[in-house]
Amino acid sequence: MATNGAGLPPRDAMDFDVVIVGAGPSGLSAAIHLKQLAAAAGSEISVVVLEKGSEVGAHILSGAVIDPVGQTA
Numbered sequence: 363m364a365t366n367g368a369g370l371p372p373r374d375a376m377d378f379d380v381v382i383v384g385a386g387p388s389g390l391s392a393a394i395h396l397k398q399l400a401a402a403a404g405s406e407i408s409v410v411v412l413e414k415g416s417e418v419g420a421h422i423l424s425g426a427v428i429d430p431v432g433q434t435a
Contacts, residue, residue: 378410385413 380396382389393409400407413420 376410377408379407380409382409382411385411385415385418389413390418 380393382393389411393411396407396409
């Protein structure tokens with residue numbers, strides 16, 4: 363457990379080799395590819411993917427990436 367000098371309670375700390383922010387298509391494919399590269403090199407790395415949404419890819423639909431209204435010329 364990590365401690366700090368501000369009088370706050372201790373917090374858990376975890377160490378990772380790679381931290382990827384965002385569990386969208388790019389983040390997940392990056393995590394998979396890194397693990398595949400490490401396995402091909404005969405080593406193992408720890409990779410964590412952080413997502414602020416309630417589930418994987420939750421912000422793809424809420425971030426105006428998809429326009430549900432068709433455009434007319």
